[in-house]
Amino acid sequence: MPIKLLIADDSDVMRGAIRRVLQESLDVDLVGEATNLTQTARLASELKPDVIVIDLHMSDSDERTLAEVLRASLGCPIIAMSLYDDEETKKMADSFKAVRFLDKTKVISRTAADHTKVQSHERNRLARINNRRLAW
Numbered sequence: 001m002p003i004k005l006l007i008a009d010d011s012d013v014m015r016g017a018i019r020r021v022l023q024e025s026l027d028v029d030l031v032g033e034a035t036n037l038t039q040t041a042r043l044a045s046e047l048k049p050d051v052i053v054i055d056l057h058m059s060d061s062d063e064r065t066l067a068e069v070l071r072a073s074l075g076c077p078i079i080a081m082s083l084y085d086d087e088e089t090k091k092m093a094d095s096f097k098a099v100r101f102l103d104k105t106k107v108i109s110r111t112a113a114d115h116t117k118v119q120s121h122e123r124n125r126l127a128r129i130n131n132r133r134l135a136w
């Protein structure tokens with residue numbers, strides 16, 4: 001049975017990278033994407049995901065909105081992520097009661113590496129096709 005996932009990040013690029021990484025490596029059903037914490041709280045309440053992946057540094061990150069997200073998540077596991085790996089960020093992850101902390105740079109690196117492999121594979125495939133055409 002797939003894991004129902006809600007991704008919350010204000011960056012389209014990061015949401016896409018997270019989506020690709022998780023859908024390629026896990027049995028995931030992406031039930032929603034949010035661009036801020038207010039939207040995350042609403043979607044968590046409506047969609048009842050199994051896991052929420054949250055960027056800790058979105059535009060509306062404050063204690064009131066954080067409390068809304070925690071109430072709406074109804075105890076489902078939260079995976080916190082950030083580009084920052086300092087004490088303040090780790091405290092923020094603790095305040096979300098995060099079960100895991102992800103360094104965004106590692107997600108980006110993995111996505112970039114996968115993208116490079118795909119590009120390399122495509123170049124090789126096209127080269128083989130062109131070589132066959134030249135042989136005719």
